[in-house]
Amino acid sequence: MSQHPDINDNINGANTTDEQNPNSTNPMNPEAQAATDTAISIDANASSQNEPTEGKHIRIVNTFMKRRTHMNKNAELALTAPEFAHYLVNNSFGDGNLDGINDLRVLFADSPNGSDAPLTVEIGFGLGDSFIEMAAAEPTRNFVGVEVHEPGIGKCAYMAGTQGLTNVKIINGDAIQLLKQLPENHIDRIQLYFPDPWQKKRHYKRRFVSPERMAIVTRSLKQGGWFHTATDWEHYAFWMVEVLDGFAGLTNQAGAGNFTDRPDFRPMTKFERRGLERGHGVWDLIYIKD
Numbered sequence: 273m274s275q276h277p278d279i280n281d282n283i284n285g286a287n288t289t290d291e292q293n294p295n296s297t298n299p300m301n302p303e304a305q306a307a308t309d310t311a312i313s314i315d316a317n318a319s320s321q322n323e324p325t326e327g328k329h330i331r332i333v334n335t336f337m338k339r340r341t342h343m344n345k346n347a348e349l350a351l352t353a354p355e356f357a358h359y360l361v362n363n364s365f366g367d368g369n370l371d372g373i374n375d376l377r378v379l380f381a382d383s384p385n386g387s388d389a390p391l392t393v394e395i396g397f398g399l400g401d402s403f404i405e406m407a408a409a410e411p412t413r414n415f416v417g418v419e420v421h422e423p424g425i426g427k428c429a430y431m432a433g434t435q436g437l438t439n440v441k442i443i444n445g446d447a448i449q450l451l452k453q454l455p456e457n458h459i460d461r462i463q464l465y466f467p468d469p470w471q472k473k474r475h476y477k478r479r480f481v482s483p484e485r486m487a488i489v490t491r492s493l494k495q496g497g498w499f500h501t502a503t504d505w506e507h508y509a510f511w512m513v514e515v516l517d518g519f520a521g522l523t524n525q526a527g528a529g530n531f532t533d534r535p536d537f538r539p540m541t542k543f544e545r546r547g548l549e550r551g552h553g554v555w556d557l558i559y560i561k562d
């Protein structure tokens with residue numbers, strides 16, 4: 273596999289600049305594009321995201337931009353009605369406060385699978401259709417979904433409830449913050465499907481797949497555990513394989529430099545379908561923790 277011509281040392285964040293291609297658009301994800309544009313001003317004014325340390329401020333760069341979109345009736349019902357409450361680990365409306373969530377396995381202690389069942393965590397499930405399909409297909413495995421988008425959280429909880437799933441929990445908040453709070457060697461599989469591509473060079477630092485964030489992901493995986501990602505954004509695909517192949521502690525199950533065939537167990541996601549309709553390719557990667 274040859275390297276994508278545009279991949280450069282921005283992967284390490286050291287060389288991130290504010291260069292912008294004014295013609296750059298995100299045909300796959302207009303919301304992320306809008307978010308990308310908004311991010312410029314939000315970054316500049318996001319004092320609430322700054323953490324003081326010894327008189328300095330460290331800017332926290334998030335991989336998401338919270339967007340307000342329509343909440344349908346079913347999603348709203350699931351976020352408010354008591355019969356869905358057991359799917360929602362923390363407050364599903366609002367700020368995604370993760371205080372006290374230090375162990376995902378205990379969330380299933382009273383469920384039929386119990387807390388020792390294999391555990392999959394999906395980061396950024398969107399509206400949750402493929403996440404719920406996977407959970408329904410593997411009832412003896414526990415699934416935790418993490419999202420910041422409340423209409424998606426509501427829709428996902430609604431689907432889990434109407435299907436009577438007992439192996440699903442949903443967390444509202446930043447997956448990176450959550451993973452930092454968890455024990456090491458905790459999760460069997462982490463999946464990240466069609467993450468926002470943040471295609472402008474000056475926003476590469478928001479890409480979920482980066483050496484810093486992969487250190488956090490890898491720490492929380494069990495030995496032999498998987499990190500599975502997929503994208504329809506070619507530049508990001510080659511960026512991912514470069515970051516992940518270079519990351520000590522993870523092994524590309526398709527061999528260094530290679531993408532994996534699309535596995536049957538991964539249902540098509542909303543963003544994948546949108547990308548395919550626009551003529552994009554799809555690239556899957558599975559890495560095993562050494």
Ligand SMILES: C[S@@+](CC[C@H](N)C(=O)[O-])C[C@H]1O[C@@H](n2cnc3c(N)ncnc32)[C@H](O)[C@@H]1O
Pocket residue numbers: 301304335336337395396397398399418419420421424445446447448464465466467468480541542543544
């Ligand atoms: C492009 S969408 C893809 C949604 C879905 N996986 C799909 O393929 O249809 C990316 C999603 O990831 C979520 N996201 C991004 N960074 C996140 C983070 N750090 N924690 C939780 N969710 C995140 C966003 O809110 C968004 O819904």
